[in-house]
Amino acid sequence: xxxxxxxxxxxxxxxxxxxxxxxxxxxxxxxxxxxxxxxxxxxxxxxxx
Amino acid sequence: xxxxxxxxxxxxxxxxxxxxxxxxxxxxxxxxxxxxxxxxxxxxxxxxxxxxxxxxxxxxxxxxxxxxxxxxxxxxxxxxxxxxxxxxxxxxxxxxxxxxxxxxxxxxxxxxxxxxxxxxxxxxxxxxxxxxxxxxxxxxxxxxxxxxxxxxxxxxxxxxxxxxxxxxxxxxxxxxxxxxxxxxxxxxxxxxxxxxxxxxxxxxxxxxxxxxxxxxxxxxxxxxxxxxxxxxxxxxxxxxxxxxxxxxxxxxxxxxxxxxxxxxxxxxxxxxxxxxxxxxxxxxxxxxxxxxxxxxxxxxxxxxxxxxxxxxxxxxxxxxxxxxxxxxxxxxxxxxxxxxxxxxxxxxxxxxxxxxxxxxxxxxxxxxxxxxxxxxxxxxxxxxxxxxxxxxxxxxxxxxxxxxxxxxxxxxxxxxxxxxxxxxxxxxxxxxxxxxxxxxxxxxxxxxxxxxxxxxxxxxxxxxxxxxxxxxxxxxxxxxxxxxxxxxxxxxxxxxxxxxxxxxxxxxxxxxxxxxxxxxxxxxxxxxxxxxxxxxxxxxxxxxxxxxxxxxxxxxxxxxxxxxxxxxxxxxxxxxxxxxxxxxxx
Numbered sequence: 001x002x003x004x005x006x007x008x009x010x011x012x013x014x015x016x017x018x019x020x021x022x023x024x025x026x027x028x029x030x031x032x033x034x035x036x037x038x039x040x041x042x043x044x045x046x047x048x049x
Numbered sequence: 050x051x052x053x054x055x056x057x058x059x060x061x062x063x064x065x066x067x068x069x070x071x072x073x074x075x076x077x078x079x080x081x082x083x084x085x086x087x088x089x090x091x092x093x094x095x096x097x098x099x100x101x102x103x104x105x106x107x108x109x110x111x112x113x114x115x116x117x118x119x120x121x122x123x124x125x126x127x128x129x130x131x132x133x134x135x136x137x138x139x140x141x142x143x144x145x146x147x148x149x150x151x152x153x154x155x156x157x158x159x160x161x162x163x164x165x166x167x168x169x170x171x172x173x174x175x176x177x178x179x180x181x182x183x184x185x186x187x188x189x190x191x192x193x194x195x196x197x198x199x200x201x202x203x204x205x206x207x208x209x210x211x212x213x214x215x216x217x218x219x220x221x222x223x224x225x226x227x228x229x230x231x232x233x234x235x236x237x238x239x240x241x242x243x244x245x246x247x248x249x250x251x252x253x254x255x256x257x258x259x260x261x262x263x264x265x266x267x268x269x270x271x272x273x274x275x276x277x278x279x280x281x282x283x284x285x286x287x288x289x290x291x292x293x294x295x296x297x298x299x300x301x302x303x304x305x306x307x308x309x310x311x312x313x314x315x316x317x318x319x320x321x322x323x324x325x326x327x328x329x330x331x332x333x334x335x336x337x338x339x340x341x342x343x344x345x346x347x348x349x350x351x352x353x354x355x356x357x358x359x360x361x362x363x364x365x366x367x368x369x370x371x372x373x374x375x376x377x378x379x380x381x382x383x384x385x386x387x388x389x390x391x392x393x394x395x396x397x398x399x400x401x402x403x404x405x406x407x408x409x410x411x412x413x414x415x416x417x418x419x420x421x422x423x424x425x426x427x428x429x430x431x432x433x434x435x436x437x438x439x440x441x442x443x444x445x446x447x448x449x450x451x452x453x454x455x456x457x458x459x460x461x462x463x464x465x466x467x468x469x470x471x472x473x474x475x476x477x478x479x480x481x482x483x484x485x486x487x488x489x490x491x492x493x494x495x496x497x498x499x500x501x502x503x504x505x506x507x508x509x510x511x512x513x514x515x516x517x518x519x520x521x522x523x524x525x526x527x528x529x530x531x532x533x534x535x536x537x538x539x540x541x542x543x544x545x546x547x548x549x550x551x552x553x554x555x556x557x558x559x560x561x562x563x564x565x566x567x568x569x570x571x572x573x574x575x576x577x578x579x580x581x582x583x584x585x586x587x588x589x590x591x592x593x594x595x596x597x598x599x600x601x602x603x604x605x606x607x608x609x610x611x612x613x614x615x616x617x618x619x620x621x622x623x624x625x626x627x628x629x630x631x632x633x634x635x
Binding site for chain 2 (some may be wrong): 002003005006010011014016019022023026027029031032033
């Protein structure tokens, strides 16, 4: 939870308010994916990480 | 007494370093301990080594700093998905769980891992985070021998930046401009690495080696379709041909169609086409970097240039910059990749966070020959040799160097192990394979029987500083194998110079290591003994490992490499092991 709060502070500092709703939507989808996957395997994509 | 621990991890080539009052005292890559090449995992063993070297506990470390900012990276990721939507759904579905489960929580993970190393290190302690490219820039400027310099960082991508320009003056480093993702020279080069069937973010040096065998016939095609380079060297990539923003590959079908060939499959023969592609992207990258640095020289009118980031490991480009940019002096961070980010982040804390005072020595940089890793006592070496049932001959002082020289002169290949392990990708005479460069067949022998690697890969000479001008011209002063020098134009004209064809690439250049008597006395003695015996002031120096393995670090690593290859002699901390006598013994 601390990390998520920190991330919201970060978005505020960066003044990227438009990312908030997107972030919430993406997080929701992401959490569903996490729950569905069980384990996480990092795909090999150069620029993502 | 301020101790700063720098960490780079969770991407590739993780590392740790320790600064004591602004001086680097220890640094190591995790791969040297885990034996996993470019290991990305948390560098627990590297950290333990740094602490052991300094004889302190983790709790005594004043500041811990990570080399990049995960939140900024995540922001870039989200914005990229938004910008390219609805493309990238598959990539999103794969990457989001990784971030939400793991990568977003790097701070927590680091705290937990540090607490495991030392329970007295409280999880609640502050962990600092430096920008990825700031870390690179700091690693390039602060240990450089310059009071003032333009600092250029170029790599694939950090958080947002892919290329940055800063100006360093004394202990101040000021960012002047940057180019952001997805426009990236590093990613462009990596896209071609992928297209040529090599491993991205690992095998770029193979593309560089292969380039010398081809002709840059596709150069104009690259300029016409893939990249728009402005007069100041800034650039825009045409993302229609690349897949890395949203896909799971570096290039797409349009890219294949442009060059008329699909991506080279792993193990597929290397055709003239592949060599020409390698040559073309090498030439384009070189020209962009020249344009960029020429423009920086004009703009800032400062004579010194520092470079870091993965692209700075391309020694052909470094030499082209030295020749054409206008800068009078260039210093490249020897651990220019992400491992060096740990070092830069730590320097950044010392000079920017703690306002440390910087004392510059114009005659020597602060990297200590990059010999910053672990060393082993003779007792530890003997224990390891005994465990493998190896007999050894104990030879002291000058006789040791003479014997090594005699073996080299006989054409034998030697695994040479001495002192502290190198930090960064180059073997600089402490974990090296040495051979006679006078023999032009030596390259083929080393590639086939010892390194087990592609035949096109070159070998580099380590040469006594006193003879560097004679063989490679006056510009050749680099001690870290970060520049190529033109061999053919110099040494063949020099009277009485013993030729070294075994250490020269097919294009007549060599990635030279200059060995200085004061800064690298032991390795200087090895080459001097060879010179006294043969008149040749250079040896072939390549890393002590086989293909796809990290460089050796411990005596056990060196012994395994010795036993699993056709290396003839192991010379390790004053002990000599001859494989022939071992065979007789068995």
